[in-house]
Amino acid sequence: MLLDIEGEQVLIGQEELGRLLGLRIASLTMQWWLSADTDVCDEYVYEPFGCEIQMLWLDGLYPEEVRLVESAVIAAATQLSVPTRAVVVDRRGISDPDDWDSxxxxxxxxxxxxxxxxxxxxxxxxxxxRAVPGLAKESVGGHLTRLASARQT
Known part of the structure; x- marks a missing residue:
């Protein structure tokens, strides 16, 4: 489903969604369904200098569902032919997603x-x-490295 500017659902096929994403002319907000009553909202924004930003809102999901979505995103990031710059995992919402863009x-x-x-x-x-002391480093594949607080690992 796509969500229009008022948050209403707009049914769209995968081919048409792929075409719209490929045009790279506007932000799209999608609604993915994990089950009949569990959904994830995904905002896709094209940056004019040649990359995309996706934000997924996982509020209201059970911890196992959050892990499932995170695993899928990380697997996709490490296997895409287009290199992923970064994936920020902020379960507690302690930083504003826009702050990471800069x-x-x-x-x-x-x-x-x-x-x-x-x-x-x-x-x-x-x-x-260099900027954040006490981070642990772990390779996740696809030329990507995971950093987490050494206290969490």
Whole structure:
């Protein structure tokens, strides 16, 4: 489903959704269904200099459902032919997603409050490790590295 500007559901086929995403002319908000009564909202934004940003809202999901969605996103990020720059996993909502855009896309030096983990390309993880003390590092594949507080690992 797509969600229109008023939050109403608009039924759309996968081919048409792929075409709209491929046009890269506007943000799209999608609603994915995990089951008959459990959904995830996904905002897709195209950045003019050649990348996309996706934000998934997982509020209201059970912990196992959150882990399922996170696993699917991480698996996709490591297997896509187009390189993923970063995946920010913020289960508690301690940082504003827009704050990460400046750091990840525009080489901003200020790091937002660090969430549960950040999975990113090596250049970004090196910058984060210099700015945030006490991070543990783990390779997740696909040229991506997971950083988390050493206390969490």
């Amino acid at each position: 750091f990840m896309l525009y080489d901003e030096a200020t790091v937002p409050r660090f969430p549960e983990s950040v999975i990113a390309q090596e250049s970004i993880t090196e910058k984060l490790m």
